[in-house]
Amino acid sequence: MSRHGYHGHGAFGQQCVVVPSHDLVVAVTAQGESQTVFDALWECLLPGLDRPENAEDDELLAARLRQLALPPVPGSSAGPGPGPGPGGSVSGVLDASAEDSALPDGTTVTVDSADGGWLVRFGSLFDVEVGFGDWRESSPLGRPVVASGAWQGSNFLADLVLVTTPHHVRLMVDGGAGRATAVWSTVPLTGPRLELHLRSPLMTRPDVA
Known part of the structure; x- marks a missing residue:
């Protein structure tokens, strides 16, 4: 049981959180700390669900989600091989x-x-x-x-x-x-x-x- 609803806690911090009172299911497959996920759910997500719909907030959330990404590997595209652009063998x-x-x-x-x-x-x-x-x-x-x-x-x-x-x-x-x-x-x-x-x-x- 969780503070709200219940959850399944998997290896490496994977989570499935179910909050029936908000008709909410959250699945997390990324490696991480489970407590960080819970803090975000209880302190940010759930209070936001209780607020009336707001088009501006929806757009802010959509913009934020579009920007989320794992950072690519840093470095150069040019290897020891000749030629411009990604290359090298x-x-x-x-x-x-x-x-x-x-x-x-x-x-x-x-x-x-x-x-x-x-x-x-x-x-x-x-x-x-x-x-x-x-x-x-x-x-x-x-x-x-x-x-x-x-x-x-x-x-x-x-x-x-x-x-x-x-x-x-x-x-x-x-x-x-x-x-x-x-x-x-x-x-x-x-x-x-x-x-x-x-x-x-x-x-x-x-x-x-």
């Missing part, structure tokens, strides 16, 4: 000794410029489209992932966010050393193998056919 062999690694050791990671961003190939496992200055969506194995990347010196960095989950993977490819790492923000409860979380239907039990 690099490859590296994945080192799975990094804590919370998302991919098998020895996976070859290749980054190539494509369509104003990049295409990242994870060996023969799957490919992911990566945007520069924004997020690009692809579904390499059936489930959606959005990705943003940039060059920082000779290193290529990208964030891969699994849509509808609280998880993301930070990829780093060191062009000078020929080495790559792919590390979870938080390892999913069902295991660290990224390719399993990109499959549709979701299969996180390799022992289940």
Whole structure:
């Protein structure tokens, strides 16, 4: 039970809050602190629901929602390759000794410029489209992932966010050393193998056919 209504509290701060008195259901899949969500609900959202409708307030809320976004990966669009705009190619062999690694050791990671961003190939496992200055969506194995990347010196960095989950993977490819790492923000409860979380239907039990 909550201060108002009731809620289901999931791993990593995921929430489903139900307030029958206001005909309200709030679902949160982003990773975060549950108390922060509750404070926002009780101190901001619920008092606002009791107020009469106001077109100006509605427009302010709509404008605010349009501006909400995860910040893209900072850095340059220009890699070590020639030519203007997002570009550069690099490859590296994945080192799975990094804590919370998302991919098998020895996976070859290749980054190539494509369509104003990049295409990242994870060996023969799957490919992911990566945007520069924004997020690009692809579904390499059936489930959606959005990705943003940039060059920082000779290193290529990208964030891969699994849509509808609280998880993301930070990829780093060191062009000078020929080495790559792919590390979870938080390892999913069902295991660290990224390719399993990109499959549709979701299969996180390799022992289940």
